Amino acid sequence: MAEQAQFEELARQLSAVGAVKRDMGRILPPDCPAGSAAVLTLLGRHGDMRMSKLAELLAVDMSVTSRHVGHVAARGWIERHPDPADKRSRILRLTPEGLEQLDELSRRTTHLLAERLADWTDEEVGQLIRLMTRLRASFGDCRSAPLRLPAPVVEETTRTPAST
Amino acid sequence: MAEQAQFEELARQLSAVGAVKRDMGRILPPDCPAGSAAVLTLLGRHGDMRMSKLAELLAVDMSVTSRHVGHVAARGWIERHPDPADKRSRILRLTPEGLEQLDELSRRTTHLLAERLADWTDEEVGQLIRLMTRLRASFGDCRSAPLRLPAPVVEETTRTPAST
DNA sequence: TATTGTTATACTCTATAACTATA
DNA sequence: TATAGTTATAGAGTATAACAATA
Numbered sequence: 001m002a003e004q005a006q007f008e009e010l011a012r013q014l015s016a017v018g019a020v021k022r023d024m025g026r027i028l029p030p031d032c033p034a035g036s037a038a039v040l041t042l043l044g045r046h047g048d049m050r051m052s053k054l055a056e057l058l059a060v061d062m063s064v065t066s067r068h069v070g071h072v073a074a075r076g077w078i079e080r081h082p083d084p085a086d087k088r089s090r091i092l093r094l095t096p097e098g099l100e101q102l103d104e105l106s107r108r109t110t111h112l113l114a115e116r117l118a119d120w121t122d123e124e125v126g127q128l129i130r131l132m133t134r135l136r137a138s139f140g141d142c143r144s145a146p147l148r149l150p151a152p153v154v155e156e157t158t159r160t161p162a163s164t
Numbered sequence: 165m166a167e168q169a170q171f172e173e174l175a176r177q178l179s180a181v182g183a184v185k186r187d188m189g190r191i192l193p194p195d196c197p198a199g200s201a202a203v204l205t206l207l208g209r210h211g212d213m214r215m216s217k218l219a220e221l222l223a224v225d226m227s228v229t230s231r232h233v234g235h236v237a238a239r240g241w242i243e244r245h246p247d248p249a250d251k252r253s254r255i256l257r258l259t260p261e262g263l264e265q266l267d268e269l270s271r272r273t274t275h276l277l278a279e280r281l282a283d284w285t286d287e288e289v290g291q292l293i294r295l296m297t298r299l300r301a302s303f304g305d306c307r308s309a310p311l312r313l314p315a316p317v318v319e320e321t322t323r324t325p326a327s328t
Numbered sequence: 329t330a331t332t333g334t335t336a337t338a339c340t341c342t343a344t345a346a347c348t349a350t351a
Numbered sequence: 352t353a354t355a356g357t358t359a360t361a362g363a364g365t366a367t368a369a370c371a372a373t374a
Binding site: 227230253254 | 357
Binding site: 018022050051052055062063065066067070086087088089090 | 331332333334335341342343
């Protein structure tokens, strides 16, 4: 088990990594915001799937997924086919144009990372990937398990209260 | 230098880490969204500072910083003192109430991470912190250096390689 | 009655641009 | 003229809730 100071530092790093994400977002092709890029990437990796499956992989609510998918479909990058096994479902599939868009995405992100991480070794990048993957796994499907808050210590603690 | 497949995977992990951040955000105290928490955390760590310095640490535009600071100041968690050396500037300082709020933040995030990362070793957490820190450093202050996009492969590459 | 997916609404975070007040 | 900070506006991402269609 790690120490408290480490946890605080990790929390800080998680908060700050947003800057990196935003930097990545700036190179995305027109009409293809981060949400759309994530949809294309996951469909490219895992193949055709239903909305619910995609929402799970994206780790966002299905309403959010629906919006992203709508954006992507409106541009002809994916198609939504009815699921013969369940008429409520829709099967998502990349179109050839979607594949092209995905290739363009790969080119851009790869190029950016190659530039930014020019002095990283293969092993270092691999290690970061492994740790981030594990981090996500450790949080996993906690979206249902609200977690126990530490007893709300509104009053006396280690620190003297500001007597009002 | 790492391989392309690694860069794509890292991009995916960066995109997906948002789920972890959102999970962390759900435990924040009332009236204290992530932006406010970041302001308090950085002031607690680095001590009093000016807006511009805080904006740099947050790695966001100063207009964004101004909004977050306004929110935090409105709740009495920080004070904005005039800078005697430069009347355009304002020095930010945590109040005792801000310190309490910061303690509560620490408690909650520490508790959550201790729960989620119960099976992580001290060394593993430290490694993730080091790699994320380095990642941020590698991206660094690239907000000014727009970066060269890979030649827009729409038609033939009219312009190639940016020879430094 | 429960589940899949969509839509409406609201909130947070962010950047750009216009503005003020100082330097 | 340039810089520090504020505010207005707009865009992206997300969650909740209400809803439709089907299981």
